[in-house]
Amino acid sequence: METLEEYVDQIDPQHQERMIEVLTWVKETFPNLKSRIAWNQPMFTDHDTYIIGFSVSKKHLAVAPEAVGINHFTHDIVEAGYDYTKQLVRIPWDSAVDYTLLDKMIRFNMMDKAECSTFWRK
Template sequence: MEVFAEFLDRIDPQHRARMEDILSRVMETFPNLMPTMKWNQPMFTDHGTYIIGFSISKKHIAVSPELAGMVRFAEEISKVGYDHTKELVRIPWDRPVDYSLLEKMIEFNIMDKAGCTTFWR
């Protein structure tokens, strides 16, 4: 979690624990992923390729599994009631995190990008 310490220190204390929980859970569930900070955002990579990233705003946590992940899970994202764009999912601070969906997005990207040799698709 040390790699994310500076990022977490800048978050409103009301939201810091929740963001720490999300990042910790990803690290525990997917220990082979590399936690890193790029563009002032926490993200996870696998063999040098992007898997998932997070950012925050006043109203939500944004989760970005890249366009392929969004296309693959658009229906499930809508079913849980999260707002989304073509590149990210918005999880409001006052709504629960659907960890099952988050884990599916990460698993998909790990498998889908297994042979990827670039950071982005």
């Protein structure tokens, strides 16, 4: 699997539309980010450093802005009504996507990792 389209094609058909919507939003809102499939999930990078990734489960769309991003936005995540772990935010399939929060997480990672020369934070 090498493209976002191939990824979407292999997920549960009832979740494909939501995943397409989110991935398209990221690509249109942040055209400078590069999309790729790694670790069997779509992710976006800036200057070859990880910015945000997505994955799916039966119950939710997972958003992974790295632990630093989750820690920075814990209050906003809770306010949006989402559950989270150390590494990901869970957006239930029947909940709206808080694009303002996604925007903040992506912009934060881009700014915070502007000088980062590795894929993951160290």
